[in-house]
Amino acid sequence: MKAILIRMGELFLKGGNRYIFENMLVSNIRKKLEGLSYKLEKTQGRLVINNYENEDELIERLTKVFGLVSISKAEEIDATVESLEEFFGRYKNLEGSFKVEVKRGDKRFKLDSMQLAKRLGEIILENSPKLVVDLYSPQIVFKVDIRQNGKAYVFDGNISCCGGLPLGSAGGGLLLLSGGIDSPVAGFLMAKRGLKLEALHFHSYPYTSPEAKQKVLTLAKKLCAYVDSVKVHCISFTKVQEAIHANCSPEFMITIMRRIMMRIAETIAKRENLGCIVTGESLGQVASQTMQSMTVTQNVVDLLPVFRPCIAMDKEEIIKIAKDIDTFETSILPYEDCCTVFLPKNPVIKPKLEKTEAEESRLNVQELIDQAMATEEVIEIKK
Numbered sequence: 001m002k003a004i005l006i007r008m009g010e011l012f013l014k015g016g017n018r019y020i021f022e023n024m025l026v027s028n029i030r031k032k033l034e035g036l037s038y039k040l041e042k043t044q045g046r047l048v049i050n051n052y053e054n055e056d057e058l059i060e061r062l063t064k065v066f067g068l069v070s071i072s073k074a075e076e077i078d079a080t081v082e083s084l085e086e087f088f089g090r091y092k093n094l095e096g097s098f099k100v101e102v103k104r105g106d107k108r109f110k111l112d113s114m115q116l117a118k119r120l121g122e123i124i125l126e127n128s129p130k131l132v133v134d135l136y137s138p139q140i141v142f143k144v145d146i147r148q149n150g151k152a153y154v155f156d157g158n159i160s161c162c163g164g165l166p167l168g169s170a171g172g173g174l175l176l177l178s179g180g181i182d183s184p185v186a187g188f189l190m191a192k193r194g195l196k197l198e199a200l201h202f203h204s205y206p207y208t209s210p211e212a213k214q215k216v217l218t219l220a221k222k223l224c225a226y227v228d229s230v231k232v233h234c235i236s237f238t239k240v241q242e243a244i245h246a247n248c249s250p251e252f253m254i255t256i257m258r259r260i261m262m263r264i265a266e267t268i269a270k271r272e273n274l275g276c277i278v279t280g281e282s283l284g285q286v287a288s289q290t291m292q293s294m295t296v297t298q299n300v301v302d303l304l305p306v307f308r309p310c311i312a313m314d315k316e317e318i319i320k321i322a323k324d325i326d327t328f329e330t331s332i333l334p335y336e337d338c339c340t341v342f343l344p345k346n347p348v349i350k351p352k353l354e355k356t357e358a359e360e361s362r363l364n365v366q367e368l369i370d371q372a373m374a375t376e377e378v379i380e381i382k383k
């Protein structure tokens with residue numbers, strides 16, 4: 001019978017958390033496979049899916065489940081020497097070089113790995129006289145994995161999955177999602193470490209178009225291939241930007257904007273029981289992403305950690321991931337982001353906290369935050 005053998009990340013195999021993680025992973029897999037028919041079984045460090053249809057779709061979805069390392073398309077056979085001999089006896093007239101690799105997850109099996117590999121190799125050679133054994137760089141590899149469920153799995157290779165930790169196993173976080181390239185990648189990277197995401201987007205309608213907001217919702221939808229669903233909190237930043245523009249020195253525009261974004265982010269995160277804030281910042285990429293800028297923005301966040309998974313990445317590296325997760329083409333659509341609307345010619349690159357606070361003191365920050373929060377619109381995006 002056809003089966004899919006699933007390997008989980010090694011972390012699950014450690015300590016008392018194993019069952020919690022494993023159960024979470026199984027429930028995440030079931031969510032991901034919704035609408036498909038299949039049977040899922042756990043067997044000692046592996047999961048097995050059989051009785052399925054629509055193999056391509058199933059595999060495509062499994063490769064996007066965080067916490068899975070790899071999967072193999074396999075043939076499931078009773079784990080007896082006789083059944084394996086019968087199965088390998090079906091290969092006829094193969095050519096080239098080959099080897100058999102046996103892994104014995106069930107040590108009760110009566111032959112050891114070497115003995116079984118040798119026996120199965122002999123059977124293959126009997127029916128394919130032109131085939132030769134090559135243990136180092138064979139053209140054909142027969143892998144046999146014997147599990148404790150009384151089954152053996154025969155396959156020829158692995159399909160890589162995402163790795164990481166089961167979605168939700170690290171808790172929840174609030175992703176600051178712009179329409180750019182970096183923030184969807186940041187969200188993906190943190191989700192991969194087990195963080196269930198909600199997103200916060202600031203728009204500047206009517207300075208920015210409805211399409212700019214739609215683009216962000218499309219990005220959230222793309223992320224859903226991995227994270228299933230994202231609640232997107234959309235907030236109008238227009239009044240805040242107008243107030244800063246009218247009252248503060250232009251070079252502090254972005255710094256103060258970012259401080260207000262962070263305050264709103266923390267307020268929403270706390271309200272929604274989310275344990276961290278995530279941004280797509282990368283050190284030195286733009287004026288607002290120097291250490292000094294980050295110090296001044298970080299300063300208004302009272303309690304929560306701010307995770308910046310792209311901080312040490314080059315743009316090229318970020319773009320590569322954006323392409324892999326299929327957000328790149330959407331991110332480069334030419335709609336204005338709220339940040340670019342009032343963009344000053346010469347933003348401060350190394351803002352000082354005191355000077356920033358002095359500039360900011362010309363605003364009624366709390367009132368601006370309350371006004372902005374009152375515009376909140378929550379949109380639930382699903383895959």
Ligand code: ATP
Pocket residue numbers: 175176177178179180181182183184200201202203278279280281285286288289337338339
């Ligand atoms: P990105 O490609 O993610 O837009 P960027 O290189 O354009 O990043 P900035 O505009 O400085 O950089 O933004 C830095 C981070 O701040 C973004 O990665 C995102 O997390 C957050 N951010 C920026 N603009 C917005 C917005 N309009 N709504 C929500 N978050 C935003």
Ligand code: MG
Pocket residue numbers: 178179180337339
């Ligand atoms: Mg941006």
